Amino acid sequence: MRTVQHLKARGKQAAVWLVVILLVMIGGRIIYGNEDNQDTLVFLKTSLTNENNTPATYMKPETALDSDEVQGRESLSESMGFLLLYAVEADDESLFEEQYQLLLDYFMDEEGLIYWKIDSSGHPEVPVNALVDDLRIVKALYAAGEQWNKPKYTEAAAQAGHYVSRSLTYQSTLVDYSDQSSGGTAHSLTLSYIDVEGIELLQQQGHINQDVYDTTIDVLEKAETKNSFYPKTFDISKGTFAYDEEINMIDQMITANNRLQLGIPSNALISFIKEEMEQDGVLYGRYTPSDYEPVVDYESPAVYGFLIMYAIELKDKELAMQAYDRMTAFRSNHVSYRGGYSIHEGNTHIFDNLVPLLAVEKLKHTGWM
Known part of the structure; x- marks a missing residue:
């Protein structure tokens, strides 16, 4: 025969489970939001990591026709950058140290x-x-x-920063790339490359002078939207901006985030984005600027990731969570790919996984999920 105390205990236990169930149903973001990055990290480790532990760009070892394009399992410094930034954001020193060693072993030479x-x-x-x-x-x-x-991390940063100052300037302006084999540098600057925080660090640490800082930042400040969209590049020799005939929304969002680091909002672009998401519920990867029509039928989780980071800086919770909900619709729950984003025919690009990884971590720190 059950005692009164036993029945009360069972009642308390049932009440606890009811609260847990309600939390899952009502505030699922709170619980799953703390697990989803772990799932993504496991996916990256199992599906997008080479035998030497460098991050692979694609799951499949396909070969592109153009050697300048990224081949299937090649590894990019872009991926290293996002992994290192994520490790700092997540306060994961172990992961950072692992990526730091890979940086020294494979990506960075003795010159920086x-x-x-x-x-x-x-x-x-x-x-x-x-x-x-x-x-x-x-x-x-x-x-x-x-x-x-x-x-040692600071010393490596200084070495890399010093190489940037030596190799990536033209007419007192930072440029897209340099080629050590030819000794040449680009004469153009892509607006999505103008990471204000990074450039400020170069200036503060003495790697670039005030003139280089000013002329580079001036490019970003002077860029004007045409039909709501920013130009793609700036030709340093001609002093002119170039606009794409097809707008890449990743470039647009990175440029908007760069300008926001200067305190400059992107009202026209964000208005277009909000209207597009309200009307269609999605933001496509590319648009025609003349009529604002999408020219592709795909979406990129990375676009939503950058939109989340932009909304966080604006303290726009509604936009951030709207972008989060759409972004995570591309996160797989399949047993073979759990945590991975945009899996199509057993393949995905690491960029569409790393940007959401960083965005979710930043979103956690807001307390909005």
């Missing part, structure tokens, strides 16, 4: 050059670096050095 891509076995194919990737890595290294009091 960071190869923009290496093959799956870790060999650099061309001695070319990319400004945007270098800036992300430099930012992450300096932040880690301060966060964990590790001088």
Whole structure:
């Protein structure tokens, strides 16, 4: 015969489980939001990591027709930058140290050059670096050095920053890339490459002078939208901006985030984005600027990830969560790909996984989920 105390205990237990169920149903973001990045990290480790532990760009080892394009299992400094930034954001020193060692072993030479891509076995194919990737890595290294009091991270940041200052300027302006084999540099600057925080660090640490800082930032400040969209590049020799005939929304969102670092909002672009999401519930990957019509039928989780980060800076919770809900619709629950984003025919691009990884981590710190 059950006692009164036993029945009361069972009642309390049932009440606890009821609260848990309600939390899952009503505030599912709270519970799943703390697990989804772990799922994504496991997916990255199992499906997008080469035997030498470098991050692979695609799941499948396909070969592109153009050697300048990224091959299937090649590894990019872009991926290293996002992984390092995520580790800092997540306060994961172990992950950062692992990626730091890979950076030194495979990507960064003794001069401070960071190869923009290496093959799956870790060999650099061309001695070319990319400004945007270098800036992300430099930012992450300096932040880690301060966060964990590790001088070796700061020293590596200084080495890479010094190489940027030596190799990536033209007419006192930072440029897209340099090629060590030819000794040449680009004469153009892509607006999505102008990472203001990274460039400010270069200036503060003495790697670039005030003139280089001012002329580079001036490009971003002077860029004007045409039909709500920013130009793609700036020709330094001609002093002119170039606008794409098809708008890449990843470029647009990164440029908007860069300008927001200067305190400049992108009202026209964000108005278009909000209207598009309210009307269709989605934001496509490419648009025609003349009529605002999508020219592709696909979406990119990375676009939503950058939109989340933009909304966080604006303290726009509604926009951030709207972008989060749409972004996570592309996150797989399949047993073979759990945590991975945009899996199509057993393949995905690592960029569409790393940007959401960082965005979700930043979103957690807002307390909005």
